[in-house]
Amino acid sequence: MAIASIEKLTTQLARLPGVGRKTAQRFAYHLLGVPEEQALELADAIRDVRKNVHPCPICGTYTDLEQCEICSDPKRTEALICVVCDAKDVMAMEKTREFTGRYHVLNGSLSPMNGIGPGDLRINELLQRCDGGQVKEVILATNPDVEGEATATYIARLLKAKGVTATRIAHGVPIGGNLEYTDEVTLAKALEGRRTI
Amino acid sequence: MAIASIEKLTTQLARLPGVGRKTAQRFAYHLLGVPEEQALELADAIRDVRKNVHPCPICGTYTDLEQCEICSDPKRTEALICVVCDAKDVMAMEKTREFTGRYHVLNGSLSPMNGIGPGDLRINELLQRCDGGQVKEVILATNPDVEGEATATYIARLLKAKGVTATRIAHGVPIGGNLEYTDEVTLAKALEGRRTI
Numbered sequence: 188m189a190i191a192s193i194e195k196l197t198t199q200l201a202r203l204p205g206v207g208r209k210t211a212q213r214f215a216y217h218l219l220g221v222p223e224e225q226a227l228e229l230a231d232a233i234r235d236v237r238k239n240v241h242p243c244p245i246c247g248t249y250t251d252l253e254q255c256e257i258c259s260d261p262k263r264t265e266a267l268i269c270v271v272c273d274a275k276d277v278m279a280m281e282k283t284r285e286f287t288g289r290y291h292v293l294n295g296s297l298s299p300m301n302g303i304g305p306g307d308l309r310i311n312e313l314l315q316r317c318d319g320g321q322v323k324e325v326i327l328a329t330n331p332d333v334e335g336e337a338t339a340t341y342i343a344r345l346l347k348a349k350g351v352t353a354t355r356i357a358h359g360v361p362i363g364g365n366l367e368y369t370d371e372v373t374l375a376k377a378l379e380g381r382r383t384i
Numbered sequence: 385m386a387i388a389s390i391e392k393l394t395t396q397l398a399r400l401p402g403v404g405r406k407t408a409q410r411f412a413y414h415l416l417g418v419p420e421e422q423a424l425e426l427a428d429a430i431r432d433v434r435k436n437v438h439p440c441p442i443c444g445t446y447t448d449l450e451q452c453e454i455c456s457d458p459k460r461t462e463a464l465i466c467v468v469c470d471a472k473d474v475m476a477m478e479k480t481r482e483f484t485g486r487y488h489v490l491n492g493s494l495s496p497m498n499g500i501g502p503g504d505l506r507i508n509e510l511l512q513r514c515d516g517g518q519v520k521e522v523i524l525a526t527n528p529d530v531e532g533e534a535t536a537t538y539i540a541r542l543l544k545a546k547g548v549t550a551t552r553i554a555h556g557v558p559i560g561g562n563l564e565y566t567d568e569v570t571l572a573k574a575l576e577g578r579r580t581i
Contacts, residue, residue, distance in 0.1 A: 190437055190446060190447065191436075192435075192436040192448055193433060193446065198429075199426040199429040200426065202418075203411050205410075213401055213402075213472075215433065217400060217401050218433065218434070219437060219471075223434050226430055227430070229393075229397065230428075230430040231427075232389070233393060233426055234424065235393070236415065236416060237416070239388075239389040240389050240416060249390065250387065251387050275409070
């Protein structure tokens with residue numbers, strides 16, 4: 188009763204993040220039910236994205252140009268680099284419209300449990316970018332979890348040795364949040380990071 | 385900042401059932417991050433499934449053969465046809481290992497609200513299959529919702545006119561269920577369908 192092509196497609200779809208076998212099967216039958224062009228459009232979109240898009244050789248965000256738009260933008264200051272774990276985080280940062288420096292994507296965070304050490308991240312590339320003397324400050328915007336904090340601390344130490352200022356994004360109560368429902372670690376961080384108004 | 389290829393892939397992925405823009409974006413970045421072969425394997429699996437798999441001309445389930453395995457199996461009785469809304473439902477039925485007849489997939493259920501009338505379902509094909517006089521009973525296993533019930537009632541009337549017995553699968557308390565948490569409509573159906581033990 189099992190059809191090899193459907194099985195194969197289900198297996199491939201189940202490799203998507205957060206997709207189990209049941210959902211993958213639902214996707215597979217959906218792709219069988221839609222007009223053929225629509226299914227092939229998805230197949231082509233996957234091929235196209237892998238053909239056209241690659242990490243920017245400087246900062247590591249995805250781009251379809253030789254260098255990404257931010258790295259080629261002369262209006263962006265080279266004195267300030269914002270370090271993030273993931274290419275998606277660059278998009279989140281850009282949405283703030285507050286940041287006028289450059290980016291550097293690490294492609295993950297330090298995680299000894301998962302065998303991810305400094306050599307697996309783009310840390311050397313970051314240090315090389317700081318070598319010219321143009322970079323004055325590096326903002327460490329890794330995720331506010333154990334691994335992100337460890338990564339930030341590790342990189343900050345290396346930057347200090349180079350004489351580059353390393354800063355960490357603020358932790359605290361999110362805007363629109365509710366004190367009652369804020370966890371105690373975040374609240375403690377919010378107290379610790381209090382500022383005169 | 386938006387990259388055309390990523391945007392296009394996100395749009396295509398967001399057409400999958402239950403996938404919103406945010407999840408589609410997550411899938412797109414996942415497909416950018418995995419080894420190229422893995423992403424292309426998914427693209428190929430979609431192409432292959434559309435090239436190799438098609439509905440069985442008799443019953444409407446998906447198959448990579450000229451006729452599906454069930455329709456070509458001489459051990460399956462032709463006197464009994466189980467009517468389901470969706471090709472996936474055939475798999476669910478087959479898992480019971482209780483059914484030895486043939487299937488007929490309607491490709492949906494009657495839904496005037498969504499503009500789905502009898503002409504949009506494979507009802508004529510079902511009636512043609514009943515023409516030879518070999519079919520004695522048609523089990524209507526459409527979903528136990530308003531549309532499925534309406535579809536079953538509609539088809540039962542047409543079959544009666546042909547002298548074919550139409551039966552409906554039983555409604556009741558599911559095995560492993562709990563009376564306390566069973567809704568009143570299901571309980572009423574369970575009472576109505578009570579049998580001597």
